[in-house]
Each structure stands twice: as C-alpha cells, then as structure tokens.
Amino acid sequence: MESIEIEFDDFIITTEKSKMNVVAIHDFLSNYSGWSNNIPIEKVQTSIDNSLNFGLFHQGDQIGLARVISDYSTIAYLGDIYILENYRGLGLSKKLMNAVMSHPNLQGLRRWILLTSTADWLYEKYGFTQLPKPEIYMELYNPDIYSQKN
Numbered sequence: 001m002e003s004i005e006i007e008f009d010d011f012i013i014t015t016e017k018s019k020m021n022v023v024a025i026h027d028f029l030s031n032y033s034g035w036s037n038n039i040p041i042e043k044v045q046t047s048i049d050n051s052l053n054f055g056l057f058h059q060g061d062q063i064g065l066a067r068v069i070s071d072y073s074t075i076a077y078l079g080d081i082y083i084l085e086n087y088r089g090l091g092l093s094k095k096l097m098n099a100v101m102s103h104p105n106l107q108g109l110r111r112w113i114l115l116t117s118t119a120d121w122l123y124e125k126y127g128f129t130q131l132p133k134p135e136i137y138m139e140l141y142n143p144d145i146y147s148q149k150n
Contacts, residue, residue, distance in 0.1 A: 001015075001052065001072075001105060002103075002104050003015050003016050004099065004103060004104075006099055008095065010058055010059050011056065011058050011092070011095070012057045013054055013055065013056050013057075013095065013096060013099045014054075014057070015052060015053060015054055015055075015103070017048065017049070017053060019055055020053050020055050020065075021055070021061075021062040022041065022044055022045050022048060023041070024061070024062040025044055025062065025080075026039070026041040026044040028065075028082055028084065029080060030044075032085075033080075033082060036080070036146065037146065037147070038146040039146045043146070047067065047080070048067075050069070051069050052067070052068040052069075052070065052105070052106075053065060053066075053068075054066040054067070054096060054100050054103075056092060056095075056096050058087065063083060063086075063092075064081075064082055064083040064084065064087065064092060064093075064096055065081065065082055066078065066080070066081045066096050066097070066099075066100050067079050068100060068103075070105075070106065070109070072106070073109070074110045074111065075109060075110065075111045075112075076106055076109050076111075076112050076113070077112075077113045077114075078100065078112060078113070078114045079114070079115065081093075093119065093122055094122070097123075097125075097126055101126050112127075112128065114128055
C-alpha cells in the first residue's frame with residue numbers, strides 16, 4: 001500500500017499507520033462522534049490496523065481522521081470522518097477529502113459507500129449522492145453495540 005504525506009501550512013495529512021494517535025482517535029469517537037459512543041479503545045485499534053487511515057495533524061497533534069475500508073479494486077467504505085471542533089471552518093475537511101479521493105490505490109473503484117447524517121454538502125462535491133434505489137439496500141445494524149454488557 002502506498003503511503004502518502006501531504007504538508008500544508010502547519011498541517012500534515014498522512015496515511016502512515018504508525019503515526020495515528022489511537023488515544024486521540026478513541027477520545028473523539030467514543031465521546032464526541034455520536035456514531036461510535038463508548039467504543040472500546042481495542043476496537044478503535046483494530047479498525048485502524050485494518051483500514052487505510054488518513055490522519056490530519058496540526059503541529060504534531062491529531063485533529064482529524066478519515067478511514068477507508070476497501071478491496072482496492074471494486075469498492076470502498078468511507079467512515080469515521082471528523083475534524084475537531086476548534087479546527088472546523090478552515091477548509092480542512094476539503095483537504096482531507098481531496099487526499100482520500102486522490103489516493104493512488106483508491107482509483108477506478110466501481111462503488112464508494114458513505115453513511116452520514118451531517119455534511120452531505122461536502123460529500124456531494126466529491127460525487128456522493130443519495131441511494132438511487134434504497135429498496136435494494138440492506139443492513140444488519142446494532143447502534144447500541146458498545147453500550148451492551150457482554
């Protein structure tokens with residue numbers, strides 16, 4: 001897998017897994033995301049280990065992430081996209097999405113999947129649309145999985 005690093009101003013976007021700050025990612029996902037509340041840090045680590053991650057850093061601190069799960073041939077799922085609140089409104093989400101969509105190993109895919117309840121205006125700029133045939137879409141979804149006692 002080709003690793004990329006994009007530097008601009010005091011920011012860096014990198015796909016180097018060893019640079020991902022799992023503690024910072026876990027803090028956001030578990031406490032502020034709304035879609036992964038209470039996710040255990042072990043689950044975050046496993047998701048990072050098994051994904052193509054685009055970490056956004058400001059002066060060494062991780063302030064954002066986009067995570068891609070793909071076979072690198074036909075399909076990709078884009079998820080866990082965030083920018084910390086203090087850094088929103090600076091155009092960083094566009095920089096992050098540009099990095100994702102231009103990654104050499106993600107070109108020529110037949111399908112991208114994204115589930116979002118926010119910022120659809122951003123993703124539409126990259127060609128994402130509402131499902132044209134929602135009646136063919138199926139899922140097995142457990143939104144409370146991280147809150148359940150085993």
